[in-house]
Amino acid sequence: MQSFEDFNAFQLSVLSEIGNIGAGNAATALSELLADRVSMSVPELSIIDVSDMTTILGGPEKEVTGILVNMTEDIEGMLLFLLTPHFVKLMIRVLLQKEIQDLEEIKDLDLSAITEIGNILAGSYTSAISSLTGLDIRLTPPQVAIDMVGAILSFPAAQFGQMSDKLLFIEENFLSGDQTIRSHLLIMPDLESLDKILGSLGAGE
Numbered sequence: 201m202q203s204f205e206d207f208n209a210f211q212l213s214v215l216s217e218i219g220n221i222g223a224g225n226a227a228t229a230l231s232e233l234l235a236d237r238v239s240m241s242v243p244e245l246s247i248i249d250v251s252d253m254t255t256i257l258g259g260p261e262k263e264v265t266g267i268l269v270n271m272t273e274d275i276e277g278m279l280l281f282l283l284t285p286h287f288v289k290l291m292i293r294v295l296l297q298k299e300i301q302d303l304e305e306i307k308d309l310d311l312s313a314i315t316e317i318g319n320i321l322a323g324s325y326t327s328a329i330s331s332l333t334g335l336d337i338r339l340t341p342p343q344v345a346i347d348m349v350g351a352i353l354s355f356p357a358a359q360f361g362q363m364s365d366k367l368l369f370i371e372e373n374f375l376s377g378d379q380t381i382r383s384h385l386l387i388m389p390d391l392e393s394l395d396k397i398l399g400s401l402g403a404g405e
Contacts, residue, residue, distance in 0.1 A: 216243070268280050269322040273337060275396065281384070
């Protein structure tokens with residue numbers, strides 16, 4: 201496979217199913233953290249241009265929290281979670297019993313909680329891939345940054361742009377009580393790793 205545009209309909213459906221299972225794992229893990237039932241919308245998976253990421257996420261000046269995790273061993277690449285301020289404030293309120301009005305108020309303890317959320321979300325998706333494919337996927341410790349979308353995306357876009365001008369984008373809404381939590385995930389495995397994933401599931405070329 202030379203690029204994401206080479207995917208056929210069946211391969212896209214396989215990737216969507218992995219996204220569904222990963223999101224289900226993430227919803228279960230979040231429900232345990234929130235001590236409340238968390239449901240989720242059906243994830244929307246699409247293939248987008250690297251250059252379109254900023255526009256899709258609301259413009260370069262929109263503030264987000266980015267959690268970047270590298271995948272190693274059988275699969276090489278990156279996972280980048282982009283969390284809205286609302287998501288982060290809710291997590292801090294539930295986990296640390298404190299209210300913050302602005303992300304500038306976040307302290308080291310708050311960052312530790314966000315890092316743990318990154319571990320849980322990344323583990324949810326990679327465990328879905330591993331259980332389905334039998335591939336060994338290791339994760340590096342999450343790197344957390346709170347900044348504008350343009351700044352957050354600059355590093356992975358530069359790295360990923362060397363491999364392809366397309367990437368996998370998953371958007372989903374988690375629902376807890378009357379709270380709606382939106383999560384965006386950019387999945388950036390290299391193309392050789394994608395071949396491994398699809399090949400192990402009988403969806404290779």
